[in-house]
Amino acid sequence: MGAEAGKEFGTRNVLQSGFVVNERASSAVADAVDAEPPRQELGAAELRTLYRTEAQAKRRKEARPGLWIAVVIYVLFSVSDLLLIPDVAALTITARFAVGLTALLVLEAQLRRGAATDWLDVTCAAAIIFGYIGWLCPASMGANKESVAYYMVFGTIFMMSANLFFTFRFKVSIITSTIILCILYVVNYFLPATLIYKMVFGTFYVSCFTFTSYVNWKLNEERYNVFLNALEAKIQHKEATERGKALLRLSRTDPLTGLENRRAIDEKLRDYWNDWQKLGHGFAAILIDVDFFKKFNDCYGHQEGDRCLIQVADALSDLIKQHDGSIGRYGGEEFIVLARMDKKGEVADLAEAICRTIENLAIAHELRRDGISIVTASVGAAFTRKQTAAKLEKIIHEADRALYLAKASGRNCARLFDPTDPQSSDESENLAALLKIAIGQDLVSLVYQPIQDVASGGFEAVEALMRLKMLDGTLVPPSLFIPVAERTGAILELGRWAIRTVCAELLAQDHVRVVSVNVSPIQLKTPGFATSVATILGETGVTGNRLAFEITEGLEMEMHSDILRCISDLKLLGIRIWLDDFGTGFAGLSWLRLIDFDTVKIDRSFLHDCGTPKGMAMLQDIIALVRNRGHKILVEGVETEEQMVLMRQFGIDKVQGFHVGRPAPAANFQTKRAIQKRPFTVLKSA
Template sequence: MTHRLADVLEIDVPRDPLQQPDAVLHALYREHGEKIRQQATRQGLWIAVLVYLLFSLSDFLLIPDAAPLTVATRFVISALMLAALELQIWRKASADGIDRLSATALVVAYAGWLGTALQTSHVEVMSYYMVFGAIFMMSVNLFFSFAFKLSIIASAVIVLIFLSGLYQIPAADIGYKLTFGSFCVSCFIFTSYVNWKLNQERYNVFLNALEAKAQQKEAMERGQQLLRLSRTDPLTGVDNRRAIDQRLRDLWNRWQTSQEAFAAILVDVDFFKRYNDCYGHQQGDRCLIIVADALRAFADDHNATIGRYGGEEFIILANVRSAPEVAALAEGIRETIENLRLQHDQRRDGMSTVTVSVGAAYASLHSAKLEKVIYDADRALYCAKAAGRNCVRLFDPFDPQTSDDREHVAALLKIAVAEQLVSMVYQPLQDVASGEVSAVESLMRLRMPDGGSVSPNLFIPIAERTGTIFELGQWAIRTVCHEVLAPNLMKVASVNVSPLQLRSPGFAAFVALTLDEAGITGDRLALEITEGQDMEMHSNAIRCISDLKSLGIKIWLDDFGTGFAGLSWLRIIDFDCVKIDKSFVQDSQTPRGRAMLEDIIRLVRNRQATILAEGVETLEQAKLMKSLGIDLVQGYHLGRPSSVSTLLAAKDAPSRASLAR
């Protein structure tokens, strides 16, 4: 019975079961395994009765004159006890009740047999035959799994019956009676001790099973929690990109097999960069959380799925039946956010509240691939933004207005350098120990001919896809060397490079030539590789990095912690500086976030690399970075990206006050 206790633990066990009061644990021990205990005792009593009846043969052989009476007694007692047992089972009595009945049956069976057997005239044989009374005692203590207290009482009664019967044998001398009495008492002590150890062992098995059950439950809960975390956006609590991609695949498979149409609706917060610039990133995060909560409530009401698809971009997936239904759903989303009335005073379209632009597409016959549905929704979203924002656009393959803005950006990039549509801005990097601005990060900007700006998140991927990244990258390095480093506006400047540039033949030679033309040494230029970019450990890239380092150029790892390749890169490449992504700095206010940041710092420190923390936006964060031993920091608290003219004007200005203040 005991080896199956773990199988019957169905209660909601506590996380630390062994910390519960002993009385509670004993109550649980007696409560659990009811059915198993009932069946075990029932089977045991039936077997005991069978053996009891088989011993009728020994009655006929040893005490034939009293055998008819003893055998009749055996059968009568057996029939009564089995009938009582089955009645208890039928009445669904507790396991303890069935145990008490079985113990009583054993005592009565022994008393009935001994009382009738003593009527024999074969006194001498009977005096030795009585030794079989020990079998009843062993049955109580060892054969059944009775509670220790019940076993002691039943076996003690059997001892008393034995001693009483021994006393009634007139032919036995005092030595015989002392010997057999001592034997009976010794059996009682021995079997009781073994029973006590068995009960203790059963209880320990129960505790082990209970603890194992609790550990299993906790492990399952942790596993489920980790799964939720891996599928949840840490800021807003909605599904992340991984979860949404899985949901998209599920919807697409159903569309392919059973034609269950679905819609993909992209939602982008209007002028969110201006909101961040005006109210700060913490308020920006709060805005995203409020928007996400409202969208989640809307999605729940419409049996849809919501996820965060980008910085300020969300996606809603829903089963639909027609294009008008998609349009109504998208309009409902727009109205939901508009009705929040979140203040946004820095808009340039005359409105003063937070709104969203919505682009929607749904799976139809023209959707040959899953990616096409998202691509169409993205095109519709750009149309909504081009139409003035705070509006809804549904993708229509037959509408010429749903053209792809990215095609225009790709065409723009081809003439960007020649038409001077690109420029560089520089964000200061501060030395934590000295408080001085020791370097700048160079950032590329692109503007349209009409003066409108294009986000780097948009034009950089397009440049990589179309190949214009090579011309833009060379222009950026040349501009930084001549604008900032040659006139000694800054000791060191970093430039972001694409993995495609590192894999292209002649890139290291171009950089060497540019340094020579500008008359500067390689140790003043740093090239940043972004971990989040899709870059394999390509042999050409590794060779190029080695050539660049031989020139004295510093190689930095950007946005460490946001991708999956960072640890592999740290193992293969000796980075001069590792930039910790700003998300870890923003999350350092929580104990868990700070612990993770400290772990990353220790990891990078062991690689003997300089540590730079991005996204420092408050004085408290700046002080924390200093206390953690960070080497360099950058962020809006220290300075925003500015033009080269601003650097020139500030060249002789006093340095920013040290972090210690």
């Protein structure tokens, strides 16, 4: 029976399963999910061992209730003793109570001591045998031998008890039933009865034994089959559970780095937020952006880029584990960290540690243009604080604004969101809303600062400068609203408006010869910018050589093909390209090499430092460098006659500053002839 059942189980291919997910390679994970889980077949001997182990547990569990029920029924049959053998009923009843109580006490003692299951089976089987013997001996002493002879038939009940009340192994059940059968035959042999009686009841006893043995065999076989089916169902359930867990991990895991993906992080963010709202457990949200990662990919290839992200992810993961936080990949080269903390100092320290951890990896990045030759990251952090109308998305938005400031501050640094800082606080949100309506509400305007030709002293050009006022008329400094305009994209519409206004106010009526307009790198990166400028020139009837676009060097001014192509298209329109604030950024020399600028504007700080020999030498070196490249030179910040004399001595082409003229509205320049007669007197008074 065991071999056949084992063969049946083998044909069912009941197996153990394994499921391994490679959390780093998405293809491996997908293959593991799509493929059938590998199975390892269990042999008949292994199945038998497993079945016996499980059967022992079941027999152990059922031994106590089985014996208690059997003893109770055994004792209740005392009523039949009183009716059928009243003369010895006292003895049989005493025997019943003695055997039953002894069996229960022995079993309870064994259970308390943790006896083996086989010994519990022996105790229960012995209770059946001695229960029959203990009742049989006093019962056979009864005076009415005929009643006793018929009463002996009840012995078959003890034969069947092995299957009624217990789940013995087949061997134990057969041995128990056989002992009862032998006792019945011995009693049947010695009873004073006819041969026919003995033959009939002897046949009856054998029939009962055969029937109970067959039933016992079938029950054991059925138990084994139930075990096999349950085992198969359990394994299938385990496979389905593991497959579900693997799919869940896949849906929540970034396939490249093995970190949590945006979906998983968003779920954790909600959990953190709920704990903050309900329990007051503060937390920090930290955004991490790998600096100049596009250039890294362009330089080393996408495979090395992937390796770089994996190294960064592993290093950050080790760091964040120390703070019991969560880290995930938020997209591209951006990561996010969530950590429970509510002290400003702790958040700042963690943000700075993140910066230094990535820097200490020392991953080579030779194509950077900021003087650093390794991979670094910019970090923006925000933390929970008491505020009105707080929303879940707000803390991420604040971290993003802090990250923007970190990039604007030179990258490879960490910035913590400060609600009192107008660059990052809610005030910038008010400015963003104001910029959306600025043009329509006439809140934005232009003023113009004159530029003088040093050699002739004539009026060379003007620079258009944007001004913004609030609804109550309060002026907003450009240092506040320009970064917000760039961050929100409002600079695109403002830039087009500025170019159109310059053409309409001054150039179309030939009030001035050239107007320079500051152009953001974001505008140069925008597809179709040169086309939109050409459209404005066509609509206003202004030729391109009347416009100059000032481009400020800096970290945001990356030398990729889109910007270079846009500058080339603008020069084809005749527009002059000036490099603004030369010397303050990081890309000046590279831009001088790549682009043929019409004019290079040297930042005012170099002129103001001329009071020292070192500062004077620095200015002369910069002038010599630019002059050797063949560009015209414009120096900003000329505020005194002494500085003007110095510019003449150095042979500077153009100057700009309060000594030349202060910014003034367009009306001051719209009478060209009057301005030419007194070019700067009117402007200074303005």
